[in-house]
Each structure stands twice: as C-alpha cells, then as structure tokens.
Amino acid sequence: MINYNPETVSTDYDMCDRLYFDELSFERVLDVIDLENPRGVIVSVGGQIPNNLAMKLYRQSVPILGTSPISIDRAENRNKFSAMLDQLGIDQPQWSALTSMDDVKAFVERVGFPVLVRPSYVLSGAAMNVCYDYEELERFLRMASEVSKEYPVVISQFMTETNEIEFDAVAQNGEVVEYAISEHVEYAGVHSGDATMVFPAQQISFATVRQVKKISRAIAKELNISGPFNIQFLAKGRDVKVIECNLRASRSFPFVSKVLKTNFIDTATRIMLDAPYTKPDKSEFDIDRMGVKASQFSFARLQNADPVLGVDMSSTGEVGCMGDSYEEALLNSLIATGYKIPSKDKAIMISSGGTKEKVAMLDAARALVSKGYTICASEGTAKFLNENGVKATVVAWPDEETSDKENVMQMIADHKFDLIVNIPKSHSKRELTNGYRIRRGAIDHNIPLITNARLASAFIEAFCEIDQSDLQIKSWQDYE
Numbered sequence: 001m002i003n004y005n006p007e008t009v010s011t012d013y014d015m016c017d018r019l020y021f022d023e024l025s026f027e028r029v030l031d032v033i034d035l036e037n038p039r040g041v042i043v044s045v046g047g048q049i050p051n052n053l054a055m056k057l058y059r060q061s062v063p064i065l066g067t068s069p070i071s072i073d074r075a076e077n078r079n080k081f082s083a084m085l086d087q088l089g090i091d092q093p094q095w096s097a098l099t100s101m102d103d104v105k106a107f108v109e110r111v112g113f114p115v116l117v118r119p120s121y122v123l124s125g126a127a128m129n130v131c132y133d134y135e136e137l138e139r140f141l142r143m144a145s146e147v148s149k150e151y152p153v154v155i156s157q158f159m160t161e162t163n164e165i166e167f168d169a170v171a172q173n174g175e176v177v178e179y180a181i182s183e184h185v186e187y188a189g190v191h192s193g194d195a196t197m198v199f200p201a202q203q204i205s206f207a208t209v210r211q212v213k214k215i216s217r218a219i220a221k222e223l224n225i226s227g228p229f230n231i232q233f234l235a236k237g238r239d240v241k242v243i244e245c246n247l248r249a250s251r252s253f254p255f256v257s258k259v260l261k262t263n264f265i266d267t268a269t270r271i272m273l274d275a276p277y278t279k280p281d282k283s284e285f286d287i288d289r290m291g292v293k294a295s296q297f298s299f300a301r302l303q304n305a306d307p308v309l310g311v312d313m314s315s316t317g318e319v320g321c322m323g324d325s326y327e328e329a330l331l332n333s334l335i336a337t338g339y340k341i342p343s344k345d346k347a348i349m350i351s352s353g354g355t356k357e358k359v360a361m362l363d364a365a366r367a368l369v370s371k372g373y374t375i376c377a378s379e380g381t382a383k384f385l386n387e388n389g390v391k392a393t394v395v396a397w398p399d400e401e402t403s404d405k406e407n408v409m410q411m412i413a414d415h416k417f418d419l420i421v422n423i424p425k426s427h428s429k430r431e432l433t434n435g436y437r438i439r440r441g442a443i444d445h446n447i448p449l450i451t452n453a454r455l456a457s458a459f460i461e462a463f464c465e466i467d468q469s470d471l472q473i474k475s476w477q478d479y480e
Contacts, residue, residue, distance in 0.1 A: 026056050033062060040065035042272055043072070044227050044248040045265065051076060051248055066227035066272035067247045075223060075245045078118055078154035088222060090215055091241045093234065095156040104137065107155060114158040116311065117141060130158050130189065130311055159241070161356070164188040165204060165233040166197065167216045168256050170268045171225040176217055178267060178280045180256035181209060185330075186309070186452045188234050188243075193251060193313040196333070196455055197293040199259050202326055204235055211240040219245055228253060228268040252293065255320040258476065259291035289479040293320040294333035299443045307439050308424055308451050322479055324472070327462040331471060334459055339448045341468045342418035344372050349395070349408065350385075351378040351438065353423030357453040358384045361421070364460035365390045371464045376411070398437040412441040420449050421456040 033041070040063040043050035051072055058069035074080045079097045086092075093116075096107040108115060114132045117140045131137040141153065164187070169179035182199035184190065201209070216231050223245075230250035232243040249265055257264045262280050270277035296317035299307040307314075319336040323329030335341075342348055348368060352361045358381060365385055368375055377385060377392040385392040396407045411417060420442040424435050442449040450456040 026053055029053060029057070030060065030062075039063065040273075042066060042227075042269075043069075044268070044272070047248070051246075066268075067223065067225050067229070071223040071225065072247045075247050078244075081245065082154065084222060085242055088218055090218065091239065093157040093159055093241055093243070095154050097154055101138070104141070104155060105134070108134075108137070111157040114160070116156045116158040118154045118156060159188060159234055159236065162188045162234045162236045163204060164190075164192070164195065164243075165201065165208070165212060165235055165240075166192065166250070166252055167212055167231040167233065168228075168250055168252055168264065169216060169220070169230075170228055170264055170271065171220045172271045173226055174221040174224045176213075176220050177271070177277075178262060178264060179213070179216070180252075180260060180264075181212055182252060182256060185458050186454050189311060190309045190452065191311055191313040192232060193318075194295050194297075194309045194315045196295065196330075196458075197252060197255065198326065198330075199252075199256050199291045199293075200287070202290075207238065208235050208240060215240065215242060223247065227272045228264065251318065255291060255293045258320060259289065259322060260287065287480075289322050289324065290326050290329040291320060291322050292326070292329040292333040293318055294330075294337045296337045300446070304440070306436050307443055307449060322474075322476065324479075325466075327466050328471060330458060330462045331466060331468070335468075335471075339459070340418070341463045342373065342448075344374075346418040347374040347376045347393075347411075347416055349376045349411070349417045349420045349422075349438075350381055350392070351422045351435070352381045352384075352453065353425040357423045357425075360453045361423075361457055362388060362390070364457040364464075365392070367461055367464040376408075376417070378408075397434045398441075399434055408438055409441055412438070412445050412447065415445060415447070417442075417447050420447055421453075422449065422451055423453050423456075424451065 041057060042065050043054045043057070044066055054064060054069035054072045058064055074084055078095075082092060082095050094111050096103065114130050115137065117129050117131060117137070129136070129140040131140055164184040166182045166184075167179060168182070170177045180199060181201050182197050183201040183204060184192070185196040185198060212233055212235075215233075219231060219242075220229065225247060227247070228249040230246045230248070230252070232245075234241040234243060249268065253264050267277050267280075295315035296319060297307065297314060298316045299305050299314075319333050321329055321332035321336055323332055331341075350361065350365065352358045362385070365375060366389075369390055375385065375390065375392040376395045378397060379394050382392040382394040394405050395411060396402050396405045398407065398409045400407065412420070420438065422435055422438050422442070424432075439449060439451065450459060
C-alpha cells in the first residue's frame with residue numbers, strides 16, 4: 001500500500017510509505033487500509049497471496065495500482081485463461097475443465113497419459129500433479145478440489161521432453177516496455193521455483209524467440225497489462241505453447257535484472273504509479289555475460305522426504321550467479337547451493353532411469369571416464385554404458401543380497417561416492433522403493449545428489465570442461 005507523489009517516486013526503502021503484508025487475511029488487510037487510507041494498493045510484488053486478494057479488494061472499491069484485478073482474474077483462473085488463449089489463437093496444451101469423472105476419462109482417452117491436474121489460485125503448485133494412471137488421477141483430483149473449492153480444476157495434456165521458457169517483462173497499457181527470455185536446464189515438469197534457470201537462453205532457436213515475443217505481446221495487449229508479468233512457455237521443435245501467465249513479479253525478476261543490469265521492478269513501479277521512467281535501449285542479446293539461477297533445498301532437515309523434483313515446489317531458496325560462459329555460471333551457482341566438484345579418489349554413482357535418460361547421460365559418462373573418474377552404476381545402467389564403450393562397475397540395488405557385487409547402500413554409508421545421479425525410472429513398487437532408499441541415503445550422508453538427467457549432464461560436462469581452480473572470483477560490477 002502506497003502513499004506517493006508521482007513526481008518524486010522512488011523504489012528506495014526510505015522513500016515510500018509502504019506496508020508489506022504476507023499471509024494476512026482479507027479482513028486484516030481492509031483494517032490496515034482503513035487505518036492508513038492509502039492512495040492505492042500494489043498487489044503484483046508479493047507473490048501469489050496478494051494476487052488472491054485482488055478481486056476481493058476490487059469488490060470493496062479499493063484502488064488497485066497497475067494491472068486491473070479483472071485481468072488478474074482472467075490470468076489466474078485456468079478456465080478463463082485457456083478460453084482467452086483459444087480466442088487469441090494461441091497454442092496451449094490440450095485442456096478440459098473438471099465436470100465429472102466420465103468427462104475426465106473421455107479427455108484422457110483423447111490425449112493419453114500423463115496428464116497434469118491444475119487448480120486455480122494456488123501457491124507454489126500446491127495440489128498440481130502429473131498423473132500416469134487413473135488411480136493417481138482420482139486421488140489427485142480429490143486433493144485439488146480440497147485446495148481450491150471456489151475455482152475450477154483444469155486437466156491438461158502433459159508434454160514430455162519439452163523445453164520450458166520464461167518471459168519476464170514490464171508493460172504499460174498493454175505495450176511491452178522491457179523483457180527477458182530465459183530457459184530451464186531441466187525439461188518441463190519441474191516447478192519453475194525448483195528448476196535451474198539460464199539467462200540469456202542458449203538452446204532455443206531465433207524462430208522460437210520470435211514466437212515467444214509475438215505471443216507475449218498479444219497477451220499483454222489483451223490483458224492491458226501495466227506493471228510486471230511473467231509468461232511460461234513450452235517449446236518442442238517449432239511448436240511453442242503457453243503454460244500460464246502471472247500478472248506479478250516472478251522469482252526470476254531480480255535474477256534477470258541483475259544479469260541485464262536493468263532494474264525491472266523500478267520500471268514496473270514507476271509505471272504502476274504513473275511516474276516518469278526511462279525506457280531501456282538494450283536487450284539480452286547485447287550482453288556477453290551469462291547468468292544461472294540454481295535452487296537450494298533443505299531435504300536433509302525433512303526426515304524421510306523423497307528428494308525428487310516435480311511440478312510442486314520444494315526449494316527453500318535460490319542462488320543466482322554469473323560467469324563469462326554458461327559452464328562457469330552453472331558451476332558457480334551449483335557450488336553456491338552446496339554441490340562440490342567430485343574428487344577422483346571417490347566414485348560417481350549413476351542410476352540413469354529409462355532408455356531415453358540413459359542415452360541423455362552417455363556423453364557425460366564418457367567425459368567422466370576421459371577425465372579419470374570411476375563410475376559405479378546400477379545393473380541396467382552399467383550394462384548400457386559398458387556396451388557403449390564406457391567402463392562402469394555394477395553395484396547391487398538396496399534390496400539385493402549378493403556376494404559378487406557391493407550393495408549401493410553400504411557404499412553410501414562408507415562414503416565411497418562423491419556424487420550420486422539417480423533418475424526415477426518407473427512407478428513400479430520395486431523401482432520406487434529402491435530409488436527412494438538411494439536418494440534418501442545420499443541426503444542423509446550429505447552426498448551431492450542429482451535426480452534430473454539434463455541437469456546431471458550439464459553439471460558433469462561443466463566440471464569436466466572447467467577446472468575448479470579456473471573459476472574466476474569476479475564482482476558483479478566487473479562484468480561488462
């Protein structure tokens with residue numbers, strides 16, 4: 001809530017009379033408004049909770065600065081937003097609003113499993129789940145309806161092996177003023193708060209960038225956005241689809257601002273207050289430096305928690321780092337979150353999941369062997385690696401009792417590994433149980449763990465290419 005003078009507005013802490021509210025009830029917010037009598041309320045810089053209050057405040061005639069609460073509702077309500085995309089001719093994963101189980105089954109028969117259950121107006125992906133069969137689907141639909149009974153639940157097609165792209169921007173009266181396009185290292189399916197983010201985007205084509213910008217401008221115009229917003233995209237080949245649009249500052253706003261050295265939220269605040277601002281004259285394509293944002297997890301403090309990433313958020317923090325190259329920025333960020341470069345005195349354990357994940361890990365495994373690392377692997381992974389010219393020693397699964405190979409759990413307890421890569425393979429009871437025991441063992445023994453094939457490959461290839469002693473100690477101001 002802000003009392004302001006448009007001629008002298010500043011986003012410095014000592015220049016604005018503001019009250020930040022988090023997890024306050026609607027009634028308490030009204031109490032504060034009655035007491036302070038502000039000229040307006042900003043709901044786009046506090047995450048999901050203020051967005052949830054936008055329409056309630058609007059109905060009480062509270063002045064909302066920036067984007068209209070009606071537009072916020074159109075973006076937050078899954079059904080309304082999907083209908084808007086259809087109206088604009090913008091592609092999106094196939095979806096259906098929940099009405100009955102018969103309709104749900106008809107939808108699944110049309111698109112096939114897996115599908116994504118998506119409630120509206122929820123925080124950090126709560127009750128958002130990928131379902132691989134009808135049993136999971138029915139269980140998660142019950143969870144979703146309990147989380148948000150007031151708003152519809154949307155079931156959408158879940159696309160595998162698809163890149164996820166983020167468009168962070170500031171707009172004024174529906175016109176994009178400044179923007180940044182970043183991408184996730186992991187394939188879509190990992191919550192954006194848990195994913196490893198790269199900016200500027202490195203793996204997408206110029207044609208994809210053009211589509212992303214064109215679609216984003218159309219959405220900004222339709223919603224008449226004034227202030228910060230974030231759009232998430234799926235990209236596979238030449239196909240670009242919209243996942244969702246958040247009419248608020250995202251967690252990546254400060255990250256892209258730091259890398260670009262352009263203060264997005266300063267511009268957004270000035271626009272929302274109808275104050276003077278300077279339009280930037282550069283984009284992410286004008287910089288040579290790289291930024292990587294990695295997530296921090298606290299699984300060691302959560303007894304028995306399974307450290308597998310999914311569509312709901314698990315991270316408790318994040319670190320953004322820069323480098324002169326992608327590999328340098330990636331290593332800086334992962335080391336800052338607690339990873340370490342493995343020692344060659346210890347082995348690296350790889351359990352690489354299904355066939356596609358095994359293929360994805362092959363080049364990284366070759367790089368490890370070429371650098372003198374020892375690879376231990378589960379039976380299927382070891383067989384695949386050895387058949388493809390990569391030496392790997394077979395270790396026994398946790399539930400195996402054998403005298404001819406060491407059990408992975410004993411090796412974990414003896415701290416024989418300096419890195420464990422465990423990619424979940426299937427939903428069978430044995431796979432789930434053994435995989436969980438390996439992952440939990442890594443966490444409990446403080447051994448670096450990666451559960452995503454794309455991130456594991458990127459990390460391995462980076463430390464095989466750059467020695468830790470070659471990482472620069474360089475201040476933010478020193479990057480050109």
